[in-house]
Amino acid sequence: MITLTVNGERVTREVEPRRHLIDFLRLDLGLTGSHAGCEHGVCGACTVRLDGEIVRGCLVLAASLDGADVVTIEGLSDSGEVADLQANFVARNAAQCGFCTPGMIMTAADLLAHEREAGRGTPSRAEIREHLSGNYCRCTGYQAIVDAVEDTLKARHPVADLGRGTAPAPRSSEATR
Amino acid sequence: MKWPAMGYLRATSLPDLWSALAQHGASAQIIAGGQTLLATLAFRLSEPSVLVDIIRIPELRGVSVTGGALRIGALTRHAELGRDALVRAHAPLLTEAVPLIAHPAIRNRGTIGGSLAYADPAAELPACIVALDAVVVTASAAGERRIPARDFFTDLLQTALHPGEIIAGVEIPLAARHSAIQEIARRSGDYAMAGLAAALRLEAGCVVAPRLVYFGVGNGPVLAAHASAALEGRPLDAGSIAAAQEALGEDLDPPQDLHGPPDMKRHLARVLTARVLGSFLAPKEMAA
Numbered sequence: 001m002i003t004l005t006v007n008g009e010r011v012t013r014e015v016e017p018r019r020h021l022i023d024f025l026r027l028d029l030g031l032t033g034s035h036a037g038c039e040h041g042v043c044g045a046c047t048v049r050l051d052g053e054i055v056r057g058c059l060v061l062a063a064s065l066d067g068a069d070v071v072t073i074e075g076l077s078d079s080g081e082v083a084d085l086q087a088n089f090v091a092r093n094a095a096q097c098g099f100c101t102p103g104m105i106m107t108a109a110d111l112l113a114h115e116r117e118a119g120r121g122t123p124s125r126a127e128i129r130e131h132l133s134g135n136y137c138r139c140t141g142y143q144a145i146v147d148a149v150e151d152t153l154k155a156r157h158p159v160a161d162l163g164r165g166t167a168p169a170p171r172s173s174e175a176t177r
Numbered sequence: 178m179k180w181p182a183m184g185y186l187r188a189t190s191l192p193d194l195w196s197a198l199a200q201h202g203a204s205a206q207i208i209a210g211g212q213t214l215l216a217t218l219a220f221r222l223s224e225p226s227v228l229v230d231i232i233r234i235p236e237l238r239g240v241s242v243t244g245g246a247l248r249i250g251a252l253t254r255h256a257e258l259g260r261d262a263l264v265r266a267h268a269p270l271l272t273e274a275v276p277l278i279a280h281p282a283i284r285n286r287g288t289i290g291g292s293l294a295y296a297d298p299a300a301e302l303p304a305c306i307v308a309l310d311a312v313v314v315t316a317s318a319a320g321e322r323r324i325p326a327r328d329f330f331t332d333l334l335q336t337a338l339h340p341g342e343i344i345a346g347v348e349i350p351l352a353a354r355h356s357a358i359q360e361i362a363r364r365s366g367d368y369a370m371a372g373l374a375a376a377l378r379l380e381a382g383c384v385v386a387p388r389l390v391y392f393g394v395g396n397g398p399v400l401a402a403h404a405s406a407a408l409e410g411r412p413l414d415a416g417s418i419a420a421a422q423e424a425l426g427e428d429l430d431p432p433q434d435l436h437g438p439p440d441m442k443r444h445l446a447r448v449l450t451a452r453v454l455g456s457f458l459a460p461k462e463m464a465a
Contacts, residue, residue, distance in 0.1 A: 023179075041216045054285060056283060134283065
C-alpha cells in the first residue's frame with residue numbers, strides 16, 4: 001500500500017511490486033497522458049516529474065514511491081507552467097504524431113525550469129539538443145521541437161543574453177522554410 | 178516486456194538490510210537507483226524473487242572530506258555528483274564525467290554505487306575511480322572491506338563483491354592532479370564506443386604517476402600500463418604523447434562488438450589519447 005501525491009492530489013493504492021510508475025499512472029489512476037514507449041529506459045516517452053526532478057517512469061517502481069510527489073503532463077498542463085511552450089509546439093508543428101510529445105514537454109520544461117543554473121546563461125541550441133537527447137521522436141521531428149523550445153526560451157528572456165553560446169544565432173534556418 | 182512477478186521490501190538501515198538478505202538469500206536482488214536493474218528486468222535478463230530497496234539507508238548517503246580522502250556515499254545519484262561542490266573541488270574528473278552518463282532523467286535516479294556494482298565495461302564511473310586510484314568501501318554483516326578500485330573490477334560485469342556485500346562508498350585520495358575524460362559515442366548519452374579517463378601530475382613539466390584508463394574497449398576499465406609507463410618522467414609534449422599512443426598497442430585487446438572491429442577501437446583509443454593528453458597542455462586545466 002502506497003500513499004503519494006499525484007498532480008497535487010493525495011492518492012492511496014495497493015500496487016504490485018512489478019508495476020512501474022507509468023503503468024501505475026495509466027492503468028491504476030487513469031492518467032494516460034504519460035506514454036509507455038520502449039519500457040526499458042531508452043525512449044523517454046514516459047518522462048514525468050518525481051520530487052521535482054524528471055525521471056523515466058518506466059524505470060521507477062511504483063511500490064517504492066510511498067510519500068513521493070509526482071507531476072505528470074496533466075498536472076503540468078493544468079498549472080499553466082508550460083502554456084507558452086505548448087503554444088510554441090503547436091505553432092512550430094512540433095507535435096507531429098504526438099506520441100513523444102508529453103515526454104518532450106516534461107523534459108523541455110525541466111530545461112526551462114533549470115536554465116541559468118550555475119550562471120550558465122540561457123541554453124544554446126546545442127544545449128537544448130543535448131538536454132532533449134534522451135527523448136526519441138519516431139517522426140524525427142527534432143528540428144521543430146528544438147525550434148519550439150528555443151522560441152519559448154527567447155520569449156521568456158527577450159533581451160538578456162540571446163543566442164549565447166551559439167554563433168551569432170541565425171534565426172533557426174530550418175524553421176523559415 | 179513487463180517485469181516478472183517478484184517481492185519488494187525496503188531496508189531503512191544497514192542492520193535491516195543484513196536481516197533481509199539473511200532471510201531471502203541469493204535470490205534477493207539489491208536495488209538502489211534501478212536505472213540498469215529495472216531495464217534488465219524488462220528484458221528478463223534477471224528474475225529476482227525479491228528486490229531489496231536500499232535507497233533510504235542514511236549510512237550510504239552523503240559526500241564528505243575525511244582523513245585525506247573525498248568520500249562519496251554509494252547512494253549519491255549521478256545528478257548530485259555532477260553538482261556537488263566538494264566533488265568539483267577534489268575530483269573534477271567525476272564532475273566532468275556526469276554529463277556523459279545517459280540523460281538527465283536517468284542521471285536523476287542512477288547512483289554511483291549502482292554503476293560501480295554493475296561494472297559495465299563501457300561505463301564512465303568505473304574508469305574514473307580507477308584513474309583516481311580510489312578505494313571501494315564495501316559493507317556486509319561481517320563488517321567493512323576496502324578494495325583498491327583497480328582490483329574491484331574483475332571481469333565482464335563482475336566485481337570483487339561477495340554475496341551479501343554491498344558498496345558503501347568510494348574514497349578518493351586528495352591530491353593535486355590533472356584529470357580529464359573524453360569518449361566517442363554514436364549519439365549523445367549512448368554508451369561509449371571508446372573512452373578515456375586520465376589522471377596525472379606534472380612536476381617541473383614532467384609527467385608523474387600517469388593513470389590512463391580506457392573504457393568500452395575491454396571486459397572492464399583498462400588501466401593502460403605500457404602507455405602510462407611511456408609517459409612517466411617525460412615532459413608532456415608531442416613526442417611523449419606519440420610514445421603513449423604507440424605503447425597502447427600492448428595494453429588493449431578490444432573485443433569486436435556492435436560498434437565495430439578491434440582495429441577501429443584501437444584507433445579510437447589512440448585518438449582519445451592525443452585529445453585527453455593534449456588537453457593538459459592548455460594552461461586553463463590546472464590541478465584540482
